[in-house]
């Protein structure tokens with residue numbers, strides 16, 4: 001519950017920044033009190049993409065682990081230590097952003113430089129999250145020791161995979177923060193190797209999106225079937241998909257650097273191929289979900305090609321919100337394939353199309369699923385019940401979110417195709433003809449963003465209501481069982497040495513040679529740039 005408080009406070013603050021951004025980008029509004037646009041955008045990105053997600057996910061995963069494999073008092077103590085280390089890191093980082101000494105956006109690209117405490121705070125968040133990794137893995141492997149030869153509970157297996165991905169990938173961001181950014185911001189070294197730091201960032205940045213997505217998939221595979229009165233279509237397929245994420249989600253960071261001049265095109269090509277491999281487990285997931293829906297609907301007696309759809313509990317927000325999230329993943333995933341294609345990337349790179357893309361993936365698919373989880377998880381944690389009032393409000397919230405997002409994200413996609421840059425406080429560019437083409441879409445973006453903000457207010461109200469005011473009672477913790485006719489899960493999925501070994505081998509293959517190349521052929525390092533210019 002402590003994690004949930006941080007997550008929903010972040011949602012409110014981040015949403016407010018989002019509202020300011022869309023208003024500024026109409027070109028009709030400027031920020032009061034000399035507040036800088038990039039400061040607002042840094043708060044938005046950090047608090048929504050890094051803080052909200054990490055706290056929600058780690059909290060949700062503790063709940064899953066406690067329920068499936070149990071949590072001892074010692075593990076609980078370490079979980080609290082992890083929480084406080086992350087919280088202190090978050091506060092330190094937030095203070096530096098609020099003081100205007102870290103207007104570096106959530107990707108903190110060098111040579112933009114922030115105050116050292118910004119990076120130190122981030123490092124603390126990462127270290128805190130590593131403690132959570134060890135707590136979850138300790139829970140998992142303790143269970144396995146006590147149940148030799150048995151297949152582990154599906155949700156615990158999924159949490160273990162997600163935490164291993166998180167651990168391997170955060171090593172990259174920790175390396176650039178500790179070895180490069182902190183010494184450079186402290187003035188111990190004068191220059192920084194920009195390409196090395198961006199490469200280490202994206203070594204982390206892509207698996208990061210899977211760290212967000214996999215908890216949503218956990219809910220889709222193993223919780224939604226229970227809510228719709230069905231069974232898990234195939235335990236093995238679910239595990240196969242998660243193992244593919246472990247293998248393919250990390251060695252692909254170059255697809256964010258396709259226009260980076262210092263990387264050999266051959267290695268970009270290799271990583272793009274691996275990127276397309278990571279689309280496969282998402283397609284497996286889509287297949288699995290519809291198989292589950294179909295068998296649940298048919299078991300209730302609905303017939304016909306799509307008749308089973310009528311058997312789904314459309315009026316239950318625990319199903320409805322994540323389902324809308326799944327629908328959003330269709331255009332979101334298609335957009336992702338466009339981004340990852342070297343040639344098409346040239347068209348959309350650094351335009352607001354990209355922002356439209358991740359407001360569909362992260363801010364719709366993932367977030368609506370997280371909301372869907374909250375409708376039962378918060379009452380379970382607070383000993384209350386999800387009542388009809390909140391269920392109805394939740395359905396309205398989902399619809400408001402979808403409409404707002406459809407308009408905002410649609411406008412972003414189109415404006416991006418017309419060339420409108422992302423991360424720019426300029427809207428009219430001095431009245432240039434080119435920029436005039438974008439203005440209409442930027443108005444649409446503001447309308448959609450304002451509707452979305454109403455959705456955020458609704459969700460925060462729902463959270464407060466479920467936490468403090470909903471009627472006392474016992475809410476179900478929905479966990480599905482595997483279908484009777486599914487084949488037994490092969491034990492090879494529990495061969496952790498094999499899968500982690502393969503993951504490391506793929507990473508070494510995809511990164512070693514180009515990384516040596518980047519270091520050996522690097523241009524001179526860069527001195528720091530600070531925004532706004534002249535702060536110290």
Ligand code: HEM
Pocket residue numbers: 014015016018019021022041042044045048049052105106107352355359362363367421422423424425448449450452453456
């Ligand atoms: C009221 C709801 C929201 C609105 C109106 C909104 C609006 C925006 C806008 C206009 C931008 C781009 C600004 C620019 O590039 O100049 C942006 C960026 C971003 N948004 Fe949102 N957003 C909202 C909710 C969310 C949520 C829920 C998430 C994630 C959970 C999110 C994550 C991000 C991220 C990661 C960026 C990129 C920041 C950067 O480029 O540094 N947003 N948002």
Ligand SMILES: [Cu+2]
Pocket residue numbers: 205206209255256
């Ligand atoms: Cu990526």
